[in-house]
Amino acid sequence: MTTEKDTLEIWNTYGTHQLTRGLQLPELDRWDWGIPETGPGINALGEVAGLRVLDLGSGLGRHAANLAAHGAKVTAVDASPAQHQRALTRYPDHPGLHLVCADAVAHQHAADAYDLIYSVCSVPYLDPNRLLPALANGLKPGGRLVFSALHTNSDGAGPSNEVTPRPEILRLPGTTQDHPVNMWVLNVHLWEDLLVQHGLTLESVAAIDSPTTDNAVSYRRTRPGVRNACRAAPAPTHLPRRTPPSGSV
Numbered sequence: 677m678t679t680e681k682d683t684l685e686i687w688n689t690y691g692t693h694q695l696t697r698g699l700q701l702p703e704l705d706r707w708d709w710g711i712p713e714t715g716p717g718i719n720a721l722g723e724v725a726g727l728r729v730l731d732l733g734s735g736l737g738r739h740a741a742n743l744a745a746h747g748a749k750v751t752a753v754d755a756s757p758a759q760h761q762r763a764l765t766r767y768p769d770h771p772g773l774h775l776v777c778a779d780a781v782a783h784q785h786a787a788d789a790y791d792l793i794y795s796v797c798s799v800p801y802l803d804p805n806r807l808l809p810a811l812a813n814g815l816k817p818g819g820r821l822v823f824s825a826l827h828t829n830s831d832g833a834g835p836s837n838e839v840t841p842r843p844e845i846l847r848l849p850g851t852t853q854d855h856p857v858n859m860w861v862l863n864v865h866l867w868e869d870l871l872v873q874h875g876l877t878l879e880s881v882a883a884i885d886s887p888t889t890d891n892a893v894s895y896r897r898t899r900p901g902v903r904n905a906c907r908a909a910p911a912p913t914h915l916p917r918r919t920p921p922s923g924s925v
Contacts, residue, residue: 679841679858683801684755686846686855691758693848694736695765704742709824710797715884720822724748727791730814732780732823733798737763737773744772748792751776753783784810791816795823800859804839804870812875821876824884826861835863839870 707718718724725747731740734752736759744750753776754760760777767773776783780802793811811821828834829844836842841858848855862870868878 687756730790730793732795781810784814789816799823808874
């Protein structure tokens with residue numbers, strides 16, 4: 677877990693920086709999956725009222741609070757103490773929202789199953805061979821996993837054909853300070869292979885491309901980054917390994 681621990685330290689630096697800045701971001705007026713003003717909205721999650729929901733890598737907690745306002749019972753988990761503190765400071769007592777500072781896999785092992793698990797950009801920071809089995813086991817029968825993942829970064833580097841992490845750059849907002857982070861930036865075929873291997877089946881993929889270079893992506897801003905939004909569900913126990921779909925995302 678050395679790679680993940682190193683990246684966690686960078687996210688703790690990020691969270692501490694944001695706490696120090698004290699910048700008050702507005703509540704979400706439109707759901708996004710990491711690139712504002714484009715891509716699928718909250719409809720990608722389906723009806724959420726009354727559901728038990730997990731937000732994986734919740735950060736400031738705005739998405740989780742938004743879902744709680746729609747009637748979901750949301751547990752928002754982030755491994756970074758500083759990011760968790762940001763959420764606690766902003767949402768000390770938000771109805772329907774429970775904030776937890778924990779490793780995602782450890783939380784899944786201890787928690788009851790969820791109807792819905794989603795993640796805005798956080799899945800690629802964790803080893804998929806460690807994370808995906810926990811997510812598959814953490815879903816109720818018929819539950820759904822929806823997440824966004826970096827596909828092509830702002831330098832134009834596309835996804836990897838191997839399940840290995842690669843270095844990316846996280847810039848502290850409002851500065852020119854860049855920090856190296858490790859991410860699993862995989863092509864859609866590999867994502868499907870991994871999902872099926874660990875007991876899930878890929879239902880759909882949407883490409884989300886930033887409409888401008890002036891976006892909220894934290895990578896080097898030489899060109900827009902592209903993310904994938906993937907929707908998956910638990911596979912029947914008899915489901916055979918599927919051939920990845922043809923074409924690129």
